[in-house]
Structure formats: C-alpha cells, structure tokens
Amino acid sequence: MENESVVGTVAVPARGLIEPAMAMALNVHSSPGVYALLLGAGVSIASGVKTGWGVVQDIVGQIAAVRDPDNPDARSEAMADPETWWEAATSEPLGYSALLAAAAPMPASRQAMLARYFEPEEGQDDSKGPTAAHRAIAQLVKRGSVRVILTTNFDRLTERALQEVGISPQVVSRPDQIKGIKPLTHSQVTVIKLHGDYADLEQRNTVDELDTYPDELQQLLNRVLDEYGLIVCGWSADWDKALVQAVEGTRSRRYPLFWSQYGRFSDAAKALTAQHDAVVIDGKNADELFTDLVRRIEALDRLTTAPITRDVAVVQLKRALPDPLRRIELFDLVDQAVTQITDPATAEHKPVSSPPGAWADTFGSNVRGYRADSEVLLHLLATGVFHDDGVHDRVWQRAVEQLLRLRDTTPSPFHEALEILRHLPALLATWTIGVAAVLSRREELLASTLYRPEWAVSHSGHSRLGPAWSLNPLRVLDTGSLHDMHHLRGGGKCIYPQSNWLKDTLREPFQLVEPSDTAYQAACARFEFLTSMVAMDNSSDFRAVPWSGEFFLDSFWGYDGHGLAATIEAELTDTWPLLRAGAFGGELSRAQKSLAALTEWKAKHGRGW
Known part of the structure; x- marks a missing residue:
C-alpha cells in the first residue's frame, strides 16, 4: 500500500477559556479529514446490540444450560466467568472460533445464531438500528470531516448509518483484506474493524485474542495513530491490550487526541490521556458527543461559507428532491436560503423608522432589499413545489413559518408601514408556493398554505390567523408607497399595484417551470381568486377582505357565464381538492358562501378599491 500523508491546517487544542467540546469542533472544522474516530462498545449501547463479549457470555451460558439442564443456575454461573467455565468444561482456552464451532458447527447455523444478536428482529425494523451517534458520524463523513473510523465493535451499525x-x-x-484496500486518503471513508465483524470467525474477543494483532493489522493501526488526529468515544481501554499498547507506542502525536469519557474512567484510560496530553470531554454519552459536534461544526460553516448562489441551489434541489436519502440535504438547503433573508432583516439593514418625509424612500429601499435577499429561496420554492409530490410540503411551509417570525418582536420607534413590511418575505414565499401549486395542479396544498402557519402580533390579544389573512398584500404593501416605486410602462398607475408588482417581481423564478407568460398570469389570477375565497371565509366581517388582485379584472374574472369565476363555481363539488384537503372546514356550503361573498364584494367595490 503506497504511502500517503494527511495534511491540513490544524488548530491548537484550547485550554482554559474554551471548553473541550468547543476545542474539538474548532479542530475538526479547521482540518477536514485529519481526525480519525476510535469507537468502542459505548457507541452502540443505546441500540440494544450486545457487545462482542456480551455475545460470548450469552453463548457460553446457553451451552452451559443445555449441558446441565437439571441445574437452574448453570447459565448464570457460566456467564459470571465464561473463560474459567469453558476451560473446566473443555480443557481448552476460550476462543471465539472454538466457541462458535461448538455451538453452531455449520456456516448457515452459525450465521443464524449471530444474526439475532446484531440484526433487527422480523417485523421490528427499528430495533438494533443505528443510534443518533452513528447517524451523526455518517453526517461527519458525508461532509468530509472524517475519513477513517477505527472500531472495536462487531456490529454493522456504522456501516448501516453510512449507507442510509x-x-x-x-x-x-x-487482515487479508488490507493489502487490496484503496489508500486511506483516496477512500471517502474506511471503517477498520479491529476485532473483526460478527459474521467472521476471525473475531478477537477473549483476553488472549485481544493480546496481540496480526502484523498487517498492527501496521495499518500504527499508521492511522501516527498520521491522524484521534477522537476516542465509548472505549474503556480495560480489555484491549493490543490496542492500548498501540496507542501507548505512538510517537509524539502530530495531531491532538480528544477523549470522550462517560462514566468510570479506567486506569488505562487515565494513563493514555496523560501520556498524550489528551483533551478530555467528560460527561457526554456517544449520542450527545457526536450530535453536539455536528451542530457546532454546522454553526462554524455558517460563519465561513459564502451564501449559496441561486443557480447552484436550484441544481442541488433538483438532485435532492427525488432522493429520500437526501431529505436532510434539501431541508438544509431551504433553511440556508431562509437564513439569507432573516440574518440581514435587522433594523440596521431594513429600518422600521425614518426621518419625517423620508420614509417613502426607506420603504422602496426595504422592498428592493427584501426581494433581493429572497432570490434564492423563491427559486427553490418555485422549482421545489412544482416538482414535489407532497413529500416535502412541510419544508415549504416551515420556510413561511420562519419568515413570519420576523414580526414576532416590535421595535421602537417604528413607522407602521415599514414595520408591517417585515412580512414581505413571507408574502413572497406564500405567493410563490401558491402559484407553483396551481401550475402543478396540486391545489390541495393551498389548504395548508393559506390556513397555516397562524400568526398574530405578540401580546396584542388578537386572534392568530393564517396567511390568507395575515399576509394580505393590501396590508403588507402600502398602496401609496408602492405607486411611487412601481409604475406601468407608460408611467401610469396600476389599478391593483400589489398584485401587479407581485406578479412582475415573481415572474423570473417561474421561468424554468412555466415559460409561457399567459399560463403564468392565469395561474397568478387563479391563486389570487382562491386565496380571496379563503380570506372571505371568516365570521368577522372586518377580517373578511379579499386580496386586492388583478383577478378582479373582467379579462380574468369573466362575464356572461364565462371566465375564471364561472370555472371555479362549476368546480365546487364535494370532491374539490381544496375541500378534500380541509379548506373551508371541508364543507361545500362554506366554499359556496365564500364565493358568493367574493362576487358580492366585486359588485359593490368595483375596480381599484
């Protein structure tokens, strides 16, 4: 195997002011691929999988029980000291191979005997599965932070988490596999099972078997210990004499050693940590250690990673959308796009007050700023909702929920139009989700998009209302200020400036999914119409206000029994997608009443109200 070295910029392990867990995160983040993991039995304990020694004890106990069936204590006595019992019964030292040969001499029976200790039972897929620690480790591998894993465990939980x-x-x-492996730095991850795999007869388990390693394995282990930093978790150092000696014999370490200790700290562990001046992380179990490490590294990512570009984000979304194994990646992608909006949405960058006479300019600046900050998210929502089959609907809705929180606190002093404008990103997101749902013929999504999440001004005593009410464009976007910043091409004023601006500014994110301007405009009008029907479904007359939209124009609404209004009226049956999804309480009569109220509103208020 060719010689390759591991290089990277390594942070110095901190002492004093920086906690050990923080120091580990800083080192791992600054040196991707430099740190190897050494995982002991403590990593798998939460899964319900027995340790290798636990399997030996159990099998010896079973053999003792069948050998002396009239003795009810035979099993417990043998399990208390398996090696002594075995030598007394067989005149031979206890060895894993000899034990399995005695208990299950044929390969098929041996595999069946071992599988029940390490594989989920039939009908119980969630048993003996990867723990939170294993899944966090898989995330560390996926992001390139870890490329080598040493483990004393027989189970395949690490492999299963990686495959997930x-x-x-x-x-x-x-040992015979070592000669043909890829160089460690050329493999995405190498799992080195120091004591073997549960299905192999070459497992090392008893005290004698753990006294030394085969030469090939010893050389590979020495190389890892020399060339990589090390994070130890779940290993007591009590029984693995060969591994203890290997760590002891490592020359002055090139990279720091982090040792996670939960529970009793053995004398051997104390000696090793003292010898190598290890950073000891005390009081965290494996799940806590690795999930916390991932969380801290992701926090550092957000500080050092440039915001993802729009086009790259859409490409990543398209790759992740159909792959159930990449659902977390899709979640993170949308979450990062939301952060690009919320992080700069401070009073410093988006003022909520201004000098007298200047607030209209501030309004225009804030509108343009919110729209620019939302660019990536709007493209993700337009493409994602259009191509999704409903699997990720909670992700799209969560984005709106996060954006609504921009108004959870009330700054002081503030200008009302500028303060309410903080809901513009949530309005843009809701409009995009709704139009994409119409274009993809998934209008049942509107039943959740328009009713949830609910929001109300904090400590106001007002009822919490869904986006159909809280995000009415007429309320979010001040009409006079919008007239000042958005004109028709000839310079005239729009009849419905909110509707016209939203339709224009959101056209670009939909270019990839709907190139036809006519189809896009029709989808916008239909979304406005349906949203306004939902908005009219309110027992309080002052809250039953439609969205001020271009769908009110005869060119969309229609007349003489033709057009959008007549089409939707004809669709109103018990099988209408919005009703089946829960809109209007699932009641056809309520939907029909809302349509009638909307029609009456149009007749009463006419154009440009």
Whole structure:
C-alpha cells in the first residue's frame, strides 16, 4: 500500500477559556479529514446490540444450560466467568472460533445464531438500528470531516448509518483484506474493524485474542495513530491490550487526541490521556458527543461559507428532491436560503423608522432589499413545489413559518408601514408556493398554505390567523408607497399595484417551470381568486377582505357565464381538492358562501378599491 500523508491546517487544542467540546469542533472544522474516530462498545449501547463479549457470555451460558439442564443456575454461573467455565468444561482456552464451532458447527447455523444478536428482529425494523451517534458520524463523513473510523465493535451499525446517507464505506474486518484496500486518503471513508465483524470467525474477543494483532493489522493501526488526529468515544481501554499498547507506542502525536469519557474512567484510560496530553470531554454519552459536534461544526460553516448562489441551489434541489436519502440535504438547503433573508432583516439593514418625509424612500429601499435577499429561496420554492409530490410540503411551509417570525418582536420607534413590511418575505414565499401549486395542479396544498402557519402580533390579544389573512398584500404593501416605486410602462398607475408588482417581481423564478407568460398570469389570477375565497371565509366581517388582485379584472374574472369565476363555481363539488384537503372546514356550503361573498364584494367595490 503506497504511502500517503494527511495534511491540513490544524488548530491548537484550547485550554482554559474554551471548553473541550468547543476545542474539538474548532479542530475538526479547521482540518477536514485529519481526525480519525476510535469507537468502542459505548457507541452502540443505546441500540440494544450486545457487545462482542456480551455475545460470548450469552453463548457460553446457553451451552452451559443445555449441558446441565437439571441445574437452574448453570447459565448464570457460566456467564459470571465464561473463560474459567469453558476451560473446566473443555480443557481448552476460550476462543471465539472454538466457541462458535461448538455451538453452531455449520456456516448457515452459525450465521443464524449471530444474526439475532446484531440484526433487527422480523417485523421490528427499528430495533438494533443505528443510534443518533452513528447517524451523526455518517453526517461527519458525508461532509468530509472524517475519513477513517477505527472500531472495536462487531456490529454493522456504522456501516448501516453510512449507507442510509448514500455512502458505501471501505470496510476492513480481516487482515487479508488490507493489502487490496484503496489508500486511506483516496477512500471517502474506511471503517477498520479491529476485532473483526460478527459474521467472521476471525473475531478477537477473549483476553488472549485481544493480546496481540496480526502484523498487517498492527501496521495499518500504527499508521492511522501516527498520521491522524484521534477522537476516542465509548472505549474503556480495560480489555484491549493490543490496542492500548498501540496507542501507548505512538510517537509524539502530530495531531491532538480528544477523549470522550462517560462514566468510570479506567486506569488505562487515565494513563493514555496523560501520556498524550489528551483533551478530555467528560460527561457526554456517544449520542450527545457526536450530535453536539455536528451542530457546532454546522454553526462554524455558517460563519465561513459564502451564501449559496441561486443557480447552484436550484441544481442541488433538483438532485435532492427525488432522493429520500437526501431529505436532510434539501431541508438544509431551504433553511440556508431562509437564513439569507432573516440574518440581514435587522433594523440596521431594513429600518422600521425614518426621518419625517423620508420614509417613502426607506420603504422602496426595504422592498428592493427584501426581494433581493429572497432570490434564492423563491427559486427553490418555485422549482421545489412544482416538482414535489407532497413529500416535502412541510419544508415549504416551515420556510413561511420562519419568515413570519420576523414580526414576532416590535421595535421602537417604528413607522407602521415599514414595520408591517417585515412580512414581505413571507408574502413572497406564500405567493410563490401558491402559484407553483396551481401550475402543478396540486391545489390541495393551498389548504395548508393559506390556513397555516397562524400568526398574530405578540401580546396584542388578537386572534392568530393564517396567511390568507395575515399576509394580505393590501396590508403588507402600502398602496401609496408602492405607486411611487412601481409604475406601468407608460408611467401610469396600476389599478391593483400589489398584485401587479407581485406578479412582475415573481415572474423570473417561474421561468424554468412555466415559460409561457399567459399560463403564468392565469395561474397568478387563479391563486389570487382562491386565496380571496379563503380570506372571505371568516365570521368577522372586518377580517373578511379579499386580496386586492388583478383577478378582479373582467379579462380574468369573466362575464356572461364565462371566465375564471364561472370555472371555479362549476368546480365546487364535494370532491374539490381544496375541500378534500380541509379548506373551508371541508364543507361545500362554506366554499359556496365564500364565493358568493367574493362576487358580492366585486359588485359593490368595483375596480381599484
């Protein structure tokens, strides 16, 4: 195997002011691929999988029970000291191979005996599965933070967690495999099972078997310990003499050693940590250690990673959307796009007050700023909702929920039109989701998009209302100020400036999914119409206000039994998608009443109200 070295900029492990867990995160983040993991039995304990020694004890106990069936204590006595019992019964030292040969001499029976200790039972897929620690480790591998994993465990939980996120690990469980492996730096991840795999007869488990390693394995282990930093978790150092000696024999470490200790700290562990001046992380179990590490590294990512560009984000979305294994990646992608909006949405960057006479300019500046900040998210929503089949609807809705919170606190002093404008990103997102749902013929999505999430001004005593009411464009976008910043091409004023501006500013994100301007405009009008029907579905007359939209124009609404209004009236049956999804309380009569109220509003108020 060719010699390759691991290089990288390494942070110095901190002492004093910086907590050990923080120091580990800083080091791992600054040096991707430099740190190897050493995982012991403590990593798998939460899964319900027995340790290798636990399997030996159990099998010896079973053999003792069938050997002496009249003795009810035979099993417990043998399990208390398996090695002594075995030598007394067989005149031979206890070894894993000899034990399995005695208990299950044929390969098929041996595999069946071992599988029940390590694989989920039939009908219980969630048993003996990867823990939160294993899944966090898989995320560290996926992001390139970890490329080598040493483990004393027989189970395949690490491999299964890696496969769940689409990674096929290079696994070494026998010395004869080492010669043909890829160089460690050329493999996405290499899992080195120091004591073997549960299905191999070459497992090392008893005290004698753990006294030394085969030469090939010893050389590979020494190389990892020399060339990589090390994060130890779940390993007591009590029984693995060969591994203890290997760590002891490592020359002055090139990179720091982090040792996570939960529970009793053995004398051997104390000696190793003292010898290598290790950073000890005390009081965290494996799940807590690795999930916390991922969380801290992601926080550092947000500080150092440039915002993702619009086109790259859409490409990543299209790759992740149909792949169930990449659902977290899609979630993070949308979440990052939301952060690009919320982070700069401060009073410093988007003022909510201004000098007398200047607030209209501030309004225009804020509108343009919110729209620019929302660019990536709007493209993700237009493409994602259009191509989704409903699997990720909660992700789209969560984006609106996060944006609504921009008004959860009330700054002081503030100008009302500028303060309410903080809901513009949520309005843009809701409009985009709604129009995409109409274009993709998934209008049942509107039943959740327009009713949830609910929002009300904090400590106001007002009822919490869904986006159909809280995000009415007539309220979010001040009409006079919008007239000042948005004109028709000839310079005239729009009849419905909010509707016209929203339709124009959101045209570009829909170019990829609907190139036809006519189809896009029709979808916008239909979304406005349906949203206004929902808005009219309110027992309080002062809240039953439609969205001021161009759908009111005869060119969309229609007349003489033709057009959008007549089309929707004809659709109103018990099987209408919005009703089946829960809109209007699922009651046809309520939907019909809302349509009648909307029609009456149009007749009463006419154009340009």
